[in-house]
Amino acid sequence: MTSDFSYIACDTREYQSGKTKSKVTKNVEKGLKRILIIAAVIMAAELIWLFVISPFIPFSTVDVQSFAGFERADILRLAGIEETSSYMSTNVKDAQQKLSTNILVESATVIKRFPDKLSIFLVPRKAVALTLGVSGTKQTPLCVDRHGMFFKTAQASSSETAALPIISGIEAPQVNMRLPASLVPLVESISVIGDNSPELLAAVSEIRIERKTLDGFELVLYPVHSSIKVRVENNLTEDVLRFMLLMLNVFETSQTKPEEIDFRSGMGSYKIKEQS
Numbered sequence: 001m002t003s004d005f006s007y008i009a010c011d012t013r014e015y016q017s018g019k020t021k022s023k024v025t026k027n028v029e030k031g032l033k034r035i036l037i038i039a040a041v042i043m044a045a046e047l048i049w050l051f052v053i054s055p056f057i058p059f060s061t062v063d064v065q066s067f068a069g070f071e072r073a074d075i076l077r078l079a080g081i082e083e084t085s086s087y088m089s090t091n092v093k094d095a096q097q098k099l100s101t102n103i104l105v106e107s108a109t110v111i112k113r114f115p116d117k118l119s120i121f122l123v124p125r126k127a128v129a130l131t132l133g134v135s136g137t138k139q140t141p142l143c144v145d146r147h148g149m150f151f152k153t154a155q156a157s158s159s160e161t162a163a164l165p166i167i168s169g170i171e172a173p174q175v176n177m178r179l180p181a182s183l184v185p186l187v188e189s190i191s192v193i194g195d196n197s198p199e200l201l202a203a204v205s206e207i208r209i210e211r212k213t214l215d216g217f218e219l220v221l222y223p224v225h226s227s228i229k230v231r232v233e234n235n236l237t238e239d240v241l242r243f244m245l246l247m248l249n250v251f252e253t254s255q256t257k258p259e260e261i262d263f264r265s266g267m268g269s270y271k272i273k274e275q276s
Helices: 002-056 071-080 094-102 181-196 238-252
Strands: 061-065 103-112 117-124 129-135 139-146 150-155 166-168 204-211 217-223 229-234 258-260 270-273
Touching: 061 071, 071 094, 094 103, 094 117, 103 129, 181 204, 181 217, 181 238, 217 238, 229 238, 238 258
Parallel strands: 061 117, 129 166, 166 204, 229 258
Antiparallel strands: 103 117, 129 139, 139 150, 204 217, 217 229, 258 270
C-alpha cells in the first residue's frame, strides 16, 4: 500500500509541475505578442508620420545661398516658396525655372531633403567684358557674361569690372539682350583667358569687332600701354596675346613704330606710320 501511494504522489507532483510550466509558457507567449503588437503599432505610427504627415508639414529649414543684390525674401517670392510650402507641395524644376528668369542669375539649383528641408543655391552672372550702350544721350558701360548676356550696368567704382576690356563694334547693346551666336565664342575665350591669365587680359583696353566684307569678323586690339593697334582673326587666345606683348616690347624702344601689327596670317606683319 505504501509503495502504491508513493507512485501516485509522484505522478501528481509531476502533473502539477507540467501544468505550471505550460501556464508560464502561455503567459510568456502572451507577453511577447503584446510587445510585438505595441511595437508594430508604434512603428506604423512612425511610418505614417514620416511618409504621410511630415511631407505635408511646412519646411522646418530653408537654406538660401545667394549673392549681393538678390535678397532672401525676393528669392523665396520669385521661387514661389511660402510659409506653408512643404516637401510635397514644392516643384523643384518649376522653382529653378522661376529663379533663372532673374537676369542676374546664371544658374539656380533647388534641392528638397526628405521630409522637411529645402536648399537653394544661386550662381550669379560674372562679367567677363564690358560694352558701351546708349542711355538717352549718354554712353553707359554694360556687363556681358561668358554666355553673351548683357545683364547689368557696370558701376564706375566697381573693382569687379575695373580691369575688363571693352568690346566695341556691337550694334545697340542693351541690358537683357544677348550677343549674336557668332560672337559668343569670343566672350567664352575672353572668360577662359581671364580665369587662366588675367594679366594678359588686363593688357588690352579695347577689343573692336570689325565685320568682313563677305562673312565673319576680325578683331582689332587696343593695348593699354601702347598706341599700336593689333589686328587678329576672330579666335582670341593666350598665345596671341603673349605674341602681341612680345612684338610691342620690340617696338617700344624703336624710333620707328608701326601703326598696326597684323597677326591674321599667323605671323606679325606691320605698317609703318607715315611721316607728317
